[in-house]
Amino acid sequence: MKALVVGGSGGIGLAVIKQLLHLKPHSQIHATYFRHQPDYHPPQLHWHQIDITVETDIAKLAAQLIQLDIVINAVGMLHTAEHLPEKSIQHFDVDFFQTNIQTNTLPTLLLAKHFMLPLKASRRSYFVTVSAKVGSIEDNKLGGWISYRSSKAALNMAIKTISIEWRTKLPHCCVLAFHPGTTASSLSKPFQRNVALHKLFTPEYTAQCLLNLLATLTPQNTGKFLSYDGSTIPW
Ligand SMILES: NC(=O)c1ccc[n+]([C@@H]2O[C@H](COP(=O)([O-])OP(=O)(O)OC[C@H]3O[C@@H](n4cnc5c(N)ncnc54)[C@H](OP(=O)(O)O)[C@@H]3O)[C@@H](O)[C@H]2O)c1
Structure with a gap:
């Protein structure tokens, strides 16, 4: 099994890599980091340093990977050193909004563009992006976090649109x-104190949920927005 984990240095991304190697020890895994390279170097794992918002970085990586069975994008941001997510439209800031779009939306579009051929070369492949339920327009009952919500809603539209195009171009890809x-x-660190302990998952648990879910899915399930428990979230 050949996989690419983008954002492999993040809490969820690194746990996904470890879980993949636990489930399939003979896998070849390529993983990316941006600012922090984890001190984790099993022989099946190949680290690449890239800025996922820069198209030439992605194109260079794609040129090295001829075939992939799984691409998982676990890159994302919710806050910066200067900004927490907005509680009100009065806190809206153009640069913060653009950073959200650049980090949460843009990478999946670039990854789909450049990794279509390696995914096509596999008999069955998965193209998965870690999104967020707060990006569901229908599920939005609370408001707030307008830049993050908008960036994930745009991401969701991108994923749905890619899934429709690939039904014919990559019928073996979910x-x-x-x-x-x-x-x-x-x-999630600044918000963890508001979360009941049993609702704050370890990255290991989240990675298990994701990979257990993928094991049950086929290309017929393409175009879905799925929660960690396997339920479908309205777009
Ligand atoms: N944690 C949650 O409760 C939660 C809930 C809902 C959704 N999510 C989503 O889950 C995904 C993963 O989040 P996480 O909790 O694992 O966050 P995290 O630990 O902060 O990891 C973020 C990852 O994004 C990478 N990254 C950020 N900017 C980048 C750039 N310009 N180029 C390349 N890589 C970049 C980071 O790389 P470096 O560290 O190497 O810079 C890191 O690997 C995100 O999309 C997030 O929105 C998380």
Whole structure:
């Protein structure tokens, strides 16, 4: 099995890599980091340093990978050193909005563009992006977090659109958006105290949920937005 985990240095991404190697020890895994390379170097794992918002970085990586069975994008941001997500439209900031779009939306579009051929070369493949339930327009009852929500809603539209195009071009590929639930990582850190302990998942649990789910899915399930428990989230 050949996999690419984008954002392999993140809480969820690194746990996905470890779980993949646990389930399929003979896998070849390529993983990316941006600012922090994890000190984790099993022989089946190949690290690549890339800025996922830069198209030439992605194109260079894609040129090295001829065939992939799984691409999982676990890159994302919710806050920066200067900004927490907005509680009100009065806190809206153009640069913060653009950083959300660049980090949460753009990478999946670039990955789909450049990794279509390696995914096509596999007999059955999965193209999965870690999204967030707060990106569901229908599920939005609370408001707030307008830049993050908008970037994930745009991401969801991108995933749905790619899944429709690939039904004919890559009929063996299952394209999915995945909601991980609240998972203990640096992304969720400022908000963890508001979450009941049993609802704050370890990255290991979230990775198990994702990979157990993938094991049950076929290309017939393409174009879905699925939660960690396997339920379907309305777009
Ligand atoms: N944690 C949660 O509760 C939760 C809930 C819902 C959805 N999600 C989603 O789950 C995904 C993973 O989140 P996480 O909790 O694992 O967050 P995390 O631990 O903060 O990881 C974020 C990852 O994104 C990478 N990254 C950020 N900007 C990048 C760039 N320009 N180029 C390349 N890589 C970049 C980071 O790389 P470096 O560290 O190497 O810079 C890191 O690997 C995100 O899409 C998030 O929105 C998380």
